[in-house]
Amino acid sequence: xxxxKEPVITAPTTLAAPKTSPQLKQFMDNASVVVLPLIALAxxxxxxxxxxxxxxxxxxxxxxxxxQDTQPLVTGFFNNDENDKGLFWQLAASLxxxxxxxxxxAVIGVSVGILMGSVRxxxxxxxxxxxxxxxxxxxxxxxxxxxxxxxxxxxxIFVIFITAVWPIIINTAVGVRAxxxxxxxxxxxxxxxxxxxxxxxxxxxxxxxxxxxxxxxxGLSWLAIVAAEMxxxxxxxxxxxxxxxxxxxxxxxxxxVLCVGLVxxxxxxxxxxxxxxxxxxx
Amino acid sequence: xxxxxxxxxxxxxxSRDGKPYEALQNVNLQVxxxxxxxxxxHSGCGKSTVLNMVAGLxxxxxxxxxxxxxxxxxPGPDRMVAFQNHSLLPWLTVRQNIALAVDAVHKDQTEAxxxxxxxxxxxxxxLTKAADKKPGEISGGMRQRVGIARALATRPKVxxxxxxxxxxxxxxxxxxxxxxxxxxxxHRITVVMVTHDVEEALxxxxxxxxxxxxPSARVAEIMTVELPRPRKRIEVIxxxxxxxxxxxxxxxxxxxxxEKLLRESGLKIPQVAPKVSTGGLEKTELFLGFVALSDCAPxxxxxxxxxxxxxxxDVTLNREPSWKAILEGVLEDRLDGAQMVAGMVxxxxxxxxxxxxxxxxxxxxxxxxxxxxxxxxxFWDQGVRSNHDFKRYxxxxxxxxxxxxxxxxxxxxxxLLLRYWLAEANIDPDHDLxxxxxxxxxxxxxxxAGNIDGYCVGEPWNSRAVHEGLGFVPxxxxxxxxxxxxxxxxxxxxxxxxxxxxxxxxVAALIEAGRxxxxxxxxxxxxxxxxxxxxVNSDPIYASLGLSGAxxxxxxxxxxTPDFNVFDQSGVNKTERLWVLAQMARWGLVSFPxxxxxxxxxxxxxxVHAKAMAQLGLEATPSTYELLSLPDGTRLDxxxxxxxxxxxxxxxxxxxxxxKLPSRLLAV
Numbered sequence: 001x002x003x004x005k006e007p008v009i010t011a012p013t014t015l016a017a018p019k020t021s022p023q024l025k026q027f028m029d030n031a032s033v034v035v036l037p038l039i040a041l042a043x044x045x046x047x048x049x050x051x052x053x054x055x056x057x058x059x060x061x062x063x064x065x066x067x068q069d070t071q072p073l074v075t076g077f078f079n080n081d082e083n084d085k086g087l088f089w090q091l092a093a094s095l096x097x098x099x100x101x102x103x104x105x106a107v108i109g110v111s112v113g114i115l116m117g118s119v120r121x122x123x124x125x126x127x128x129x130x131x132x133x134x135x136x137x138x139x140x141x142x143x144x145x146x147x148x149x150x151x152x153x154x155x156x157i158f159v160i161f162i163t164a165v166w167p168i169i170i171n172t173a174v175g176v177r178a179x180x181x182x183x184x185x186x187x188x189x190x191x192x193x194x195x196x197x198x199x200x201x202x203x204x205x206x207x208x209x210x211x212x213x214x215x216x217x218x219g220l221s222w223l224a225i226v227a228a229e230m231x232x233x234x235x236x237x238x239x240x241x242x243x244x245x246x247x248x249x250x251x252x253x254x255x256x257v258l259c260v261g262l263v264x265x266x267x268x269x270x271x272x273x274x275x276x277x278x279x280x281x282x
Numbered sequence: 283x284x285x286x287x288x289x290x291x292x293x294x295x296x297s298r299d300g301k302p303y304e305a306l307q308n309v310n311l312q313v314x315x316x317x318x319x320x321x322x323x324h325s326g327c328g329k330s331t332v333l334n335m336v337a338g339l340x341x342x343x344x345x346x347x348x349x350x351x352x353x354x355x356x357p358g359p360d361r362m363v364a365f366q367n368h369s370l371l372p373w374l375t376v377r378q379n380i381a382l383a384v385d386a387v388h389k390d391q392t393e394a395x396x397x398x399x400x401x402x403x404x405x406x407x408x409l410t411k412a413a414d415k416k417p418g419e420i421s422g423g424m425r426q427r428v429g430i431a432r433a434l435a436t437r438p439k440v441x442x443x444x445x446x447x448x449x450x451x452x453x454x455x456x457x458x459x460x461x462x463x464x465x466x467x468x469h470r471i472t473v474v475m476v477t478h479d480v481e482e483a484l485x486x487x488x489x490x491x492x493x494x495x496x497p498s499a500r501v502a503e504i505m506t507v508e509l510p511r512p513r514k515r516i517e518v519i520x521x522x523x524x525x526x527x528x529x530x531x532x533x534x535x536x537x538x539x540x541e542k543l544l545r546e547s548g549l550k551i552p553q554v555a556p557k558v559s560t561g562g563l564e565k566t567e568l569f570l571g572f573v574a575l576s577d578c579a580p581x582x583x584x585x586x587x588x589x590x591x592x593x594x595x596d597v598t599l600n601r602e603p604s605w606k607a608i609l610e611g612v613l614e615d616r617l618d619g620a621q622m623v624a625g626m627v628x629x630x631x632x633x634x635x636x637x638x639x640x641x642x643x644x645x646x647x648x649x650x651x652x653x654x655x656x657x658x659x660x661f662w663d664q665g666v667r668s669n670h671d672f673k674r675y676x677x678x679x680x681x682x683x684x685x686x687x688x689x690x691x692x693x694x695x696x697x698l699l700l701r702y703w704l705a706e707a708n709i710d711p712d713h714d715l716x717x718x719x720x721x722x723x724x725x726x727x728x729x730x731a732g733n734i735d736g737y738c739v740g741e742p743w744n745s746r747a748v749h750e751g752l753g754f755v756p757x758x759x760x761x762x763x764x765x766x767x768x769x770x771x772x773x774x775x776x777x778x779x780x781x782x783x784x785x786x787x788x789v790a791a792l793i794e795a796g797r798x799x800x801x802x803x804x805x806x807x808x809x810x811x812x813x814x815x816x817x818v819n820s821d822p823i824y825a826s827l828g829l830s831g832a833x834x835x836x837x838x839x840x841x842x843t844p845d846f847n848v849f850d851q852s853g854v855n856k857t858e859r860l861w862v863l864a865q866m867a868r869w870g871l872v873s874f875p876x877x878x879x880x881x882x883x884x885x886x887x888x889x890v891h892a893k894a895m896a897q898l899g900l901e902a903t904p905s906t907y908e909l910l911s912l913p914d915g916t917r918l919d920x921x922x923x924x925x926x927x928x929x930x931x932x933x934x935x936x937x938x939x940x941x942k943l944p945s946r947l948l949a950v
Contacts, residue, residue, distance in 0.1 A: 182369035185339055188357040190386040190436070200382060204373040280373035280416060 061251050069251030085235055087256065091263055093235040094225050097153070098267075101160025102221050109165045109217070110210060113172020117206070123173065134166035138224035142231060152232035156225065163224040164217035168210070175209025176202060204280065211275030218271050222264045237263075283351065284312035285472055286336065286440055291345035293331050305331050307498040309345070311491060313440075316470040320483035322531065323493030324538055329476045330444055332493070336474060337363050337442050350439055359387040362438035366445045368429035370417040377404065377413045380432045387436040403435040406465060423454035430462065434471070443475035447482065459485055460515060467512050480531045484509065485518055492534050495542045502538075503567065505530065526616055530567065533598060563594050564781040568788065571602040571611045571620030573690075574723050574818045576741040577649040577769055578621055579808050580849050584795035586811045592794075593787040601817065604721035605691035612774060613640055618781075619788065621648055622772035625693030625862045625871075627885055631775075632941060634693060634872045641775035641944055645890035646789045648769040648796065650848040653696055654744040654758040655703060657736040658729060662754050662837060669707035669756065676714060687711070688720040688728060688737035698865040699762050700738035705932040706762075706914060712869075712934070729753060740768070741847070742820050745834065754836030760843060763912050767858050778887060785887070790894035796849035854905035857920045859886065861910055864918065868927045870934030875941035878923070884943060 045063045052062030061069065079086035116123045141162045145155035183205055187197050229238025237260055244252040293306040306328045313319050321329040334340040336347050338357035347354040349361060362383075370379050380400045388396055404413050407427040412420050417428070426446060433441055446462070447455040459482055466473060466486070477483050483490045487507055494502040508523040518524055568590075572578040581599055584590045590597040600617060602608045609626060611617035622644070625634075633639030657666060666672050676685070687704075689697040701711040711717055715735075720728055725743045728734045730752055737743075747753040759766060771792060778785050799808050812818050833843040859882055867874035875881055888905060895902040907920040918926045927936050 180369075182365055182367060183371065185357070185363070185365065186369050186371070186383075188339065189337060189361070189363055190359055190383050191357070192382075192386050196382075196386065200374070201371065204371070207373075280418070 059248070059250055061254075066251040066254050069249070070255045073252060073255055087237075087240070087259060090235060090237045090240045090256075091259060094229060094237045095263070097157050097229075097236065098160055098218075098221050098225050101157040101225075102164050102218060104157075105161045105164035105168055105217060105221070106214060108161075109168025109213070110172050113169045113210070113213070114176055114202075114206075116169065116173040117176025118202075130166060130169060134170070138163040138220070139227050139231070142228060146232075152234060156228040156232050156236075159224050159228045160221045164221040167216040167220065168213040171209045171213025171216070172206060175206030175213075178209065179205045207279045208275070211271065211279055215268060215271045215275065218267045219264065222260075222267055226260060283348070285315035285317075285350060286313040286474070287311070287348045288332070288335070288342075289345050289348065291332075291335055291342040291347060293328070293335065293340065294343045304498045305496055306335075306342075306500065308500050311501060311504075313472060313474065315472055317489065318466060318473045318475070318487045319489050319491060320475045320477055320487040321491045321493060322477060322480065322483050322535070323499070324495065324535065324542060325478070326496055327493040327538070328496050328499040329493050333363075333442050333444055333474060333476050336440065337361050339363075359383075359436045360439045361442060362433040362436045362440075363442040363444060364426075364429045364433040364446050366448055368417070368425045370425055370428055370432070372417050375414050375416055376409055376420070376428050379417070379428060380404065380435050383432045384435050399435055403431040406434070407431040407461070421454075422450055423458055426450060426458060427461070430465075434465070434469075438471070440472045440474060443473060443477075445476055445478070447479070448477075455479075455482075456515070462486065463513060480528055480535070483507075483531070484524060484528055485513060485515060490531065492531070492538075495538050503534065522614060530569075534567070537596075563784045563787055565618070565784045566594055567596045567598075568618040568784070569598050569600055569616065571600045571608045571617040572817075573602055573605060573608065573621065573721070574820075575652075575739075575743070576812060576818065577652045577847055577849075578817060579799045579812050579847070580648050580792050580795040581621060582812050582814075582817050583798050583808060584791045587795070587798060589791040589794045589798070590788075593791040595784070595787055595791060597788075599817070603723075604719075605694060606719075609635070612642070612772060613638065615774075615777075618777060619771055619773040621769045623691050623694035623696075624767045624770060625695075625698070625866050626691065627770060627772045628859075628863055628881070629693040629866065629872060631881070631885055632872050632875065634866070639944070641884065642772050643775040643778045643885055643887050644770040644772050645778075645785065645887035645894070646771040646792055647767050647854070648771055648792065648849070650765050650768050651759050651845060652740045652768050652847045653699060653738060654741070654755045655700060655736065655738045656725075656729070656744045656747050656753045656755055658734075658753050659751065661735070667756060669703050669709070672704075672756070673707040673709050676709060685715040685735045686733065687715060687717050688725055688734040688739070689717055690722050690739055691719060692871055693866065695759070695766060695768055695862070696738040696740070698862065698869075699759055699766075701869055702865065703738075703757055703762055705930065708932070710932050726750070726752065742818065746820070748834050748836040754839075755833075756835075758833065758835075758843070758846065760845065761913065763861075764845065765848070765858075767862065775884070778890070782890075785890050786893045786897060789890055790897045793891075793894055793898060793900070799847075799849040802844075854903070855908045855910060856882070856886075856905045857907050857910040857918055860907075860920055860923055861918050864923050864927050867936055868930055868933045870936070873937040873939040874924065874927070876938055877941055877943075880943065881941055 048057075049062045049064060051057050052060065052065070073087055076084070077086045078088045080089060112122075112126070116126055138159050141159050142155060145158040145162075146152070149155050149158060179202060183201050187201055192200070225236070226238040226241065229236040230242040233239050237256060241253055241256045241260075244250075244256065288309050288311040291306065291309045292304065295303045295305055297303050309332060311319075311332075321332055323329045331340060335342045336349070336354065338354045338361060341354070341356070354361070370376075371382070374382060377400060380403055381396070384396050384399050388399065391399075404410055407430060409424060409427060409431070412424055417425050420428075426449075430443075430446065447458050450458065463486055473486075475483075475486065484507055490505045490507060491501055492503045492505065493499050505527060507527060509518055509521055509527075570581060572581050585597055585599055600611070602611060602617075602620070605623055605626065608617070608620045608622060609630060612620050612622075613630075622642075627642040627644045629635060631639060631641045657672070661672065661675065664675055666675050687700060689700055691697065697717070700717070704711045704715075709715070718734065720734065720737065722739050722743050725734075725737050725739050726746045729737065729747055730750075736753070744755055748755060759768075771789065773785065798804055813820050832840065833846055834840050860878065863872070863874070863878060866872045892902050909920075910918040912918075916926075916929070924936070924938065927933060
């Protein structure tokens with residue numbers, strides 16, 4: 001028994017020996033993905049801290065100062081007092097506006113986009129108009145919205161909508177037009193019904209274009225909300241930043257800006273991964 | 283009415299700059315139910331446009347397509363397409379892709395029945411294991427199989443395959459072709475396939491449609507594939523028809539490509555004479571064999587000067603290494619016809635060459651004269667000038683090694699003339715020396731190497747030896763038997779029976795070419811064309827020695843011999859045919875058939891010649907049997923050929939026979 005076991009034990013060790021090296025390399029690669037950005041961040045913070053210590057950043061505090069100053073904000077992240085809403089609620093209010101405006105933009109954008117993509121008349125009629133409208137900066141819409149809707153909140157939502165809708169329309173239209181002739185031929189040879197064609201061929205085929213539009217749109221709408229809220233007031237992360245500036249709470253601004261960045265990144269990833277789940281390409 | 287008919291269909295596109303482009307014009311095709319048709323042609327010839335017209339994806343702008351009695355007005359599942367790039371929906375699994383088609387087409391069936399159809403077709407293409415995978419997760423070959431399964435699952439009247447295996451690697455392509463072959467042979471569905479793969483078309487199809495180049499492409503030719511079914515690749519590639527038909531297809535494609543390049547480079551395809559309507563030729567694309575000799579001129583001229591084309595023939599000239607290869611080529615159907623030596627047609631019919639006795643036929647004497655006898659230079663140094671000198675030399679040189687003479691084929695005039703010339707001087711060609719068969723282009727080299735001491739052959743192979751100082755010419759056939767039959771156009775009798783109109787057209791083209799060659803003013807051009815690399819491949823100076831009429835016998839002796847090569851055919855004394863047969867019998871090459879007149883009636887198609895002459899508007903001089911006299915004073919009386927043979931002192935044991943003529947068969 002022992003004699004038969006011996007080679008069994010030695011064989012795997014000799015075989016395993018060269019294997020550890022690529023595994024180690026793999027581990028090092030993974031680690032560097034985490035470690036290198038951390039090093040970069042540390043360098044950035046160090047420079048910032050030293051500039052601030054040297055008094056070269058004006059009224060902007062150094063990172064250590066920011067951490068010290070924003071202690072109450074962090075502990076009161078979920079604080080839901082009427083006059084002192086925590087950052088969480090500020091972000092939630094902004095996200096709610098974005099959610100409404102963006103959903104509207106997605107529904108209307110995809111519908112109009114499909115119309116433009118499949119009916120040449122729509123494309124010809126609307127495309128020049130949309131090409132001009134889409135270049136208007138989001139904030140330029142705000143006075144128009146305020147004048148038309150005369151309320152701050154709907155106006156902010158409108159700005160989100162009008163910012164997000166163009167990339168969705170344009171990408172959807174392109175996606176529909178890009179449905180490969182092969183698939184259309186399959187549909188016409190099989191004489192597929194209109195609904196079958198829409199759900200089994202047109203939508204899946206245009207999906208990757210539509211999601212590209214949705215992803216661009218979500219980034220734009222998050223960009224627009226902060227600017228819109230700065231002007232309209234009320235609860236929301238944009239207004240919080242503006243309010244903090246007026247109260248000279250520079251550390252709060254920095255923390256809020258950081259939060260805006262993280263949320264924006266999260267939204268982008270959300271759309272990206274849901275697209276990955278839904279879109280099948282060859 | 284056929285199951286699928288394309289009736290004078292045309293397709294005109296409007297290009298971007300608003301100009302109309304005629305892609306197809308007057309395309310006609312009839313496909314029977316259960317037939318497998320391939321359309322072959324170069325890219326841009328409109329073969330996919332034809333397929334789309336049948337599918338209804340792009341309708342004909344003139345004419346129409348009718349499937350099972352119903353004109354095509356748009357796409358429909360009764361004409362299902364398996365597209366080149368499979369066109370599977372990548373977001374659906376294999377099963378869902380097939381189900382999408384089945385659900386759309388078989389609406390009247392129950393859910394369970396439809397599922398049954400889907401599963402059945404997944405099994406048919408052996409994809410049960412991959413049924414729940416998406417197209418992106420399976421190989422290219424598997425995807426194409428799904429595409430075919432999807433198409434078949436709709437149970438179409440006509441299955442349309444648009445280069446179905448074009449995007450696959452060679453191994454996978456081969457496997458799928460066999461799989462398609464198996465499925466088709468089990469279901470016998472009507473298939474129209476577009477392909478550019480010649481082997482694929484041959485393996486799968488019943489008929490192959492060759493498209494001419496666009497613009498205004500049309501059906502140029504339709505080939506029936508002569509391979510038995512059920513087919514297996516291994517058996518198919520071992521079938522002799524396979525290579526012949528493959529060559530025909532490749533030849534067609536190459537020709538089409540050349541024409542396309544020519545047109546693109548803005549050059550006109552040279553054509554001397556305008557094409558006359560010949561109407562209803564059974565076969566237009568012909569392969570003719572020739573041997574590199576000056577007297578292949580009529581074939582070369584007919585090709586180069588467009589006489590074949592004028593008579594509606596598209597001829598490829600195959601340079602054959604020997605007369606033996608020529609005969610084999612015709613017997614194996616590799617060649618439609620060939621330039622043959624005078625005795626070959628009768629000889630093969632009589633079974634002279636042991637191997638077989640396939641009835642051959644000839645309607646045309648291609649050339650007369652053109653031969654000479656060459657002796658090695660050392661005989662000149664010994665004072666040999668004539669056959670009698672040579673006899674004296676042989677008598678004085680009894681102790682020397684045996685002499686060997688070269689000739690081109692037992693049934694050739696070279697053999698018969700050389701023997702005649704030797705025997706005239708009392709030299710027995712079988713006992714006093716030996717005779718070997720050597721292909722004409724190799725004569726000079728063999729003389730130089732000392733393998734032979736002399737030979738009899740056509741030009742330019744005598745002039746070549748004279749010019750290089752290797753030998754001299756003691757006699758030409760003008761000295762022995764002027765005006766003899768030299769080369770004939772030989773075909774299989776079964777070929778002549780199957781292609782009567784083509785035979786007449788071919789003979790007519792060659793008669794015209796022969797007359798062209800005989801015109802002294804044309805001789806210089808003839809010499810130049812014949813000497814080209816693809817034909818005789820010789821310095822024109824050698825060819826010119828025979829063809830130009832000035833003949834160099836060597837060592838200073840020259841003569842004007844305008845009749846050295848003669849191609850005109852008028853005024854035939856039919857006894858010349860008997861002379862060849864009698865000489866072959868004299869040397870024991872054949873047993874003399876007592877019913878030779880009956881045999882000649884079969885072998886010599888004088889009616890075809892007469893028809894060809896009539897087609898050309900020429901008056902044919904009637905051919906008769908008359909007394910034939912030779913310069914040596916001998917006379918062949920057609921009433922007594924055996925007596926003629928008997929009078930020769932040197933001969934073999936002459937036998938006679940009652941030749942049983944084989945029954946006329948249409949077998950090709």
